[in-house]
Amino acid sequence: MPQANILIVDDEATNLAVFSELLTPIYQVRACKSGEQALHIMRTRQPPDLVLLDVMMPGMDGYAVLAQLQEDYALKDIPVMFITALSGIEDEESGLQRGAVDYITKPVKPAILLARVKTQLALKQARDLLKQHNLHLEAEVARRTRENILVQNISLSVILELAETRDNETGHHITRTQAYVELLGRKLQKQPAFAALLDGAQLEIMVKAAPLHDIGKIGIADRILLKPGKLDAAEWAVMQTHTTIGARTLRRALDRAVYANIETTQESRPEALAVLDVASVIAQSHHERWDGAGYPEGLAAQAIPLAARLMALADVYDALTTARVYKAAWSHEQALAYILEQRGRHFDPAVVDAFVAVQDSFIAIQQQFADNGLD
Template identity: 50%
Template sequence: MNDGNDFDSKQVVLIVDDTPDNITLLSALLKDNYKIKIATNGVKALHIASTLPSPDLILLDVMMPEMDGYETCKRLKSNPATAEIPVIFLTAKSQVSDEEMGLKLGAVDYISKPVSPPIVLARVATQLNLVKARNLLQDQNKHLEKLVQDRTRKLAKMQDAIIMAMASLAETRDNETGNHIRRTQNYVAALARQLKHLPRFSSELTEENIELLYKSAPLHDIGKVGIPDNILLKPGKLDSDEFEIMKMHTTYGRETILSVERYLGESNEFLRFAREITYSHQEKWDGSGYPENLSGDAIPISARLMAVADVYDALISKRVYKPAFSHEEAIDIMRKGRGSHFDPDILDVFLKITDEFREIALRYRESESGDSEIY
């Protein structure tokens, strides 16, 4: 409690009583050790208790006009701002049933009148020591939570860096740059954010999953590290045997992710998306893709998103075997792939946000020399 701008280090005790003599007695008894606040009825007590700095403890009379102590306690405990303030009842009502009533309402103690000064001092000190201990524990927990959050952020940043390093290694072997990775992961996220509103995709494309897709997308071509240079870097068209070897990059990618899952002894959504994307992003909606000739909804959503992102970026990028197409030319080519190469619904959304794709492409474009430029 006591969270306001109160420079007095003394703990605050609120005395609630409608009898002046009782207030005088309790104030004189406690004022040397605690800061005292006074309320002569339940309404004033509720106002003082909810005003910062809030009291650390409330001494509450039961028999008061208009609003008795039981009702006052009930309202204190129903308000989140005052619910944690400990209440000690002070009353001439000394029946066991009266004490039981007070404790059921949330009071921490029940002292009968006429009060014994040593008992009041001892019980007040006990409760305020518990308040100090609880506040100290809360402060420690907040500190630990902050440490955990900081460590978690650092670990997440390190994991993201490792993922990008792995992905960049594969892209470098393919004469591509890290900006291809940046572009495709942003394309995937842009598509997913639009598609999540469609019932067909809403259960899969949650905000959390979209973030995981964004992080896993850079791994789509990590399997290319297993493809020989004479095939991977060939400036012309691959023959049928070479193409069969090139197709293996999807299998190599999946095996890499599976090896991580085996090492961990478990999987998770991030690894599932990474595995789906690496293995199935070359599948086509009509079943003519590879490695398994999957078609339609049998292709994971993550891989269908990646297919659109990857093809668009390949079309607008210069390669050793082809020049870069303009944004408009790429759009025309991809429109022709609706229902054959691409999921029609995903392609339709892509066609609605082509300006966003163009903006992403410009933000992470390549320089004349082929080096990465980020704007």
């Protein structure tokens, strides 16, 4: 283990010589005669492990030196021992209250000085080891967190790929609708009526939950889900159940996680649980209509959760502007006209207004993630 590095600061040459002679056989010792020099040494060279600091010095006294060290992030943890002729109880109390780790009065007894220096260096070494250990733990926690997030994302991707495999005409539907939801949310975020509902964390959760909106289609039979033509009334009734199937599936996954003793308080609830919670709401309600004519519950206006209202417009816009085997893609202008016509009927008027404001970005996303071969 390398020798500890000690800086002695005293304006009297005799004291410097005595302290240096006493400590040099055991430690690496540097010495200077003023507070200004001490700060310069500590800021321009390797910081010492311990400072022996005189209190009464011309110019900058020991108290001022200690105060500056405590304000310097790189130097604030260096232990400082006052060595001074001020021997009153109130002086010692003042020195310790200012942050010194020890207070030794002159004339110094060599054995006491050596013992106290050794003690303070041992304490610093212990603190340094603890700090390194904590940094290692923090790095390990960060690494495991990244791994957990990666596993979550991979698991979600597998589920979504499975859903898309069964409904192979969706193409980039998930990518586009997720981006549309984020665009609408960020626009509404600026309005006082929506600011609290769409603060940074809430909107981020909604965006992460959006891809799961049609997960319930996994439970729909191929003869209905993959039918190339228009569904009859009975088939349409079955298709509508993808909302409740998706919500029920996600809610069961959430309940299992809670049952497995995962913390669910608002302060410590994992984001993954919040995403599942919002995803179940979106899956259940993204086909509700502002006028109450939607499904599965016939909710209307503000009774429809905001995340579902955002997804409703994103989903319909994408369905209109994307080609299917049974229809051609609508132009943006045709989709815009339809959505404006449905303002206050199918869609939340505020969401429609947000869409109109960011429609150029919708066009850009639609073009960037076009379904080649289907448009």
